[in-house]
Amino acid sequence: MTLGRSVVGIMDAPDPPTVVALLPPALISRPGPTCERGERGFQNSLHGKYTFVNTLASTDPYRVSSTTHLHDPLAVLTERNFADDTPTAGLRIFHRNDHDFSLSPGPGRLPQRDMETPDPPSSVEPAVDTELQSQSTRSCHPSRPGPESSGGEEVFQAAFHGKYPISNGIHCSDASSIPRTSTVTNIAASATTYVLVYYQNVGGMNSSLAEYQLAFSDCCYDVYALTETWLNQNTTTSQLFNDSYSVYRQDRSRSNSCKSTGGGVLLAVRSGFKSCAVNPPNSSVVEQFWVAITTVDGILYLCVVYIPPDRVNDENLMGNHFEAINWVVLQLKPRDKIVILGDFNLSAISWQRNSHGSLFPIASRSSIGTAPRKLLDTYSTAGLKQMNGIENENHRTLDLCFVSDELCVDCTVTEAPVPLVKICRHHSPLLTQLKIRPQQRFRDTSESLSYEFSKTNFNGMNDFLGHVDWEEVLRDHDASLAASTISSILAYAIDQFVPVKSKRVPPKPAWANADLKRLKTIKRAALRRHSKYRTDATRIRYVEINTTYKQLNDHLYNAHQNNLQRRLKANPKSFWRYVNEQRKESGLPSTMSNGLLEADSAADIADLFRSHFNNVFTNEHLEPQDVAVAIENVPRLSVPLSQFVISLDMVTSAGKRLKSSTGYGPDGIPSIILKRCMETLAAPLAAVFNLSLATGIFPNCWKQSYVFSCL
Secondary structure, three states: OOOOOOOOOOOOOOOOOOOEEEOOHHHOOOOOOEEEEOOEEEEEEEOOOEEOOOOOOOOOOOOOOOOOEEOOOOEEEOOEEOOOOEEOOOOEEEOOOOOOOOEEEOOOOOOOOOOOOOOOOOOEEEOOOHHHHHHHHHOOOOOOOOOEOOOOOOOOEOOOOOOOOOOOOEEEOOHHHOOOOOHHHHHHHOOOOOEEEEEEEOOOOHHHHHHHHHHHOOOOOOEEEEEOOOOOOOOOHHHOOOOOEEEEEEOOOOOOOOOOOOOOEEEEEEOOEOEEEEOOOOHHHOOEEEEEEEEOOOEEEEEEEEOOHHHOOOHHHHHHHHHHHHHHHHHOOOOOEEEEEEEOOOOOOOEEEOOOOOEEEOHHHOOOOHHHHHHHHHHHHOOEEEOOOOOOOOOOOOEEEEEEHHHHHHEEEEEOOOOOOOOEOOEOOEEEEEOOOEOEOOEOOOOOEEEOHHHOOHHHHHHHHHOOOHHHHOOOOOHHHHHHHHHHHHHHHHHHHOOEEEOOOOOOOOOOOHHHHHHHHHHHHHHHHHHHHOOHHHHHHHHHHHHHHHHHHHHHHHHHHHHHHHHHHHOHHHHHHHHHHHHOOOOOOOOEEOOOOEEOOHHHHHHHHHHHHHHHOOOOOOOHHHHHHHHHOOOOOOOOHHHOOOOHHHHHHHHHOOOOOOOOOOOOOOHHHHHHOHHHHHHHHHHHHHHHHHHOOOOHHHHOOOOOOOO
């Protein structure tokens, strides 16, 4: 018997494994995680090739070029609840490409018998080589960083280098453009097994914006669904949420109410989830909002709705809501689900729970009008069940939660342990737990390192550029190739003589310190534990931690505000930067779709706009005689361009007038490099300029520029 093992009898079930290690490729001879069962073990080998996305070759075993193939599992994930240290799921091995991999016992391994089906491993831990880790920490290359990902609260997930798709905040008018499951996004989805939704009728937020900002900053819940927000166009989303959430609002307006104030709904979905706004026909005439969250199995259509008390029997209002529901139902695929949360103000209906866990109206104790009856009939036809049985002080249930029939067993609705800020009369805050696995979006950290041009070794760079035989290098080149060659040499010089710095990620929230972050982690774990067990002890524990966290959060926030005010005179730029951040709405979403294609980076989004405008652009066909007439109207130069000569002095004089800017375009060369190295670059630049004038060719690489989409 070995340490930590028990003797396994013939009829005894082997113990589940305690640790499954993923070793770096340099440390293993063949792929496949080792899964040990008691005194015996087996290993399945994965046969196939893995293609990594990263385009940089490196000595780091996890950093390979785009053409490198490794016989090594790309990643291993675990599902584990860290709130109570209880393993909840097992090992998953996946690959980036759509190759077929066969499983077979590896050489020297015991074959698995029919009666020895192993349990899934209880945890996964990476075997980290300290030497490799220290080398990776010391390395400093602008393209070296890899994506950092999180599969939920305190859940380990191996981070690999390369670019991963980021999807967030998509606005789709057609459900066909909603992103569904994919190989990469399924990877992170298996790390989160349930979603916590906080619902409340908040009874107005405008008078307590700072308090709600502090409440949302802890990021404990995955989704916030709020009704009666009372928000309007004068209140920006950035005054309440940071970029940890994708926020969707439907404020009260003339299109959905005859009143000018009050009402309004809001949905905030954790930005790590793939979510998009869904716009059914005429949905804006009702105070409702629909959001699609991509899960492993399909799409979760989440809706928050507010029916004012004076419009409960409004058949036109209800009809528009029915139309939205029916439209969503038509979009459903076999595994798609619907969740509707809202204040329906159906105070005349009494609910009773059935044996399946859902609730149904008690006819003998309820007074149901025509419009509410049609509402319930529509929901029933759509396969929706009511799950909230929490009554207010008047023994009425105003806030309802409807879920798809197949989601009933995976949905629990309880009273939230504490409200966000305040309790609105007749409306208790609700904690809804949905056992679904949303797809996670991976964060691309390729820009976490940047060149520090202000500390460039210009003496070394000028010495290097001065030893380049430009006449020989540019010999027999046309203007485009010559300009491209100069850019390549400058890019190499920048890589050699410009230091690299790590971009400091600002804390979230801005006033957070180490103690607040530690309390936030503890608070999240306590909430997860309470949502799982729902006992008085777990609730009391969460309330205690929340009180401590709130006190420290308030103290740090007030100190942060006072510091900003003190800096108004000493550093007005930082003060007004903060003010502008509070004024502006979140701009370009991280993912956009045109219904057919999806883009997840700034360059791809801009290219999506370019292709759209190119498709709708009408290129008018002109007859040759029309072109000839147009040419005759163009003023002619008295001297041909080929006779113009640009001297070295002209290039040097123009270069010295450049701004010392560190911003750069697609070529990666900022103007400060050209300005400080103009003495050595004047000759090759003048040669390219004169060659361009003589041949009438403008270099292709100088035609490229960044295009920013302004929404």
